[in-house]
Amino acid sequence: MKNVLITREKSQFEDVKSLFEKEGFNPIPFPTIKFEKIPLNNFNEKNYDYLIFTSKNAVKFFLKDAEIDKSKPVIAVGSKTADYLRKLGFSNIEIPDVFSAEGLKEYIDKNIDRFKGKKFGLIRALEGSNVLLNQSGKNYFVELTPVYKTSFNIPDNIEEVENLFSQKKIFAVVFSSPSTFNGFLNVFGYEKSMEFLKNVLVCVIGTTTEKSLKDKGFEVDILPDVFTFEEIVKLLKEKKP
Template identity: 45%
Template sequence: MRVLITREKSQAEKTAKLLEKEGFEPVIFPTIRFEKVDFDEKAVLQADIIIFSSQNAVKFLFEKLSPEKISNKTVIATGEKTAKLLEKKGLKPLIPEIYSAEGVYKLLSKIPDLKNKKIAVIRPVEGVNTLFELMQNKTDIYPVPVYKTVENIPENLKEVKNLLSSGKINLVVFTSPSTFKNFIKIIDKSLLRNTKVAVIGTTTQKALEKEGITPDIIPSKFTMEELIKNIKQQLF
């Protein structure tokens, strides 16, 4: 059973190993890649609370800034793997019950004297603004973009088009709005009618639905492990 993975290459390779262990045949098709962008350290250091939106946010921030410089601040990770990466840096992050902007908002609401806190969100340039909309007028919250997501044209583009056209891809996985948006730039979205589609996260789900595509699989917990568990339940 073939599963097409659209995430960035190094992440796709890790996902491929998880899928192979479960008996799937992964096809790596990275529609995005990441590039670091310069940022102002002061924007991070002046914050009382620092939110990391992803593992990449951790990676690119600490290419420039030492973890020790934020060890006295409240740190929030939006998911388990992001939290583990922060722990490896010697930090002790808080984690929301639900890995989403709404989950982070609920967690922030429990912090005393929040209205007098400054919050920095470490994220990509093209990050979604849901959390900022939820926190509007409640505190000083601002983004600190540390990397950007750019379109990638995979070397196996022609091969994947043929596989999709002939119905030989059983499932396509989108892990972010960017993976999907760049996918439909290089491949006609009508080809997704020939396969099932899985997504991680409500933001990715909304990006697909905006284009008239309803995902077949959405895990309740937004992790790759949970997604693969759902795929096994529904496809096998």
């Protein structure tokens, strides 16, 4: 079985494990980041016309502190986020065509007749793209509500993974965010990371993640048109001998 390193946060590994196993891959958890909850203070949904959830994780952290009307108009970045909201009973959900900050801005701009003058509550991690925030006050208003923050994590299996890299037994590495990539650099350092990644298929989810790698001189082998793990698995399967 081909080994695929998954660098996303530990609790999220189980969500994608079976996707890889079904196609004959051996997914290996290597969480280079961890999440820490940020308490919500004085949040009032009535202050916003729309709530934007950038991930399933943002929904989970948000609802630990907040109870909101599930008929509230929400924009979900990604089909997984939308599916999770539906399961929770949310009924008024919109999804941008492209699952990224840029895709979100494009979606709002394309529907500006409907969104002009509206106020959005952007619910996400403390870290993230400022693309939408930079537009606030022009045709619409965006206010950030951070519900968690991301920090580097030191995985338990560093020695094992380093040996697999040295023996060229890693087929691919998946980075689902710039933070996971920067966490990888934090674990191995720049030179060793460059050495390890030049001998594997480097997969990224999203153009922001792609840019993060390329800005530091790393090559990207796989970037799906739709920014999901399902698409990563499909593309990896095409590469598998």
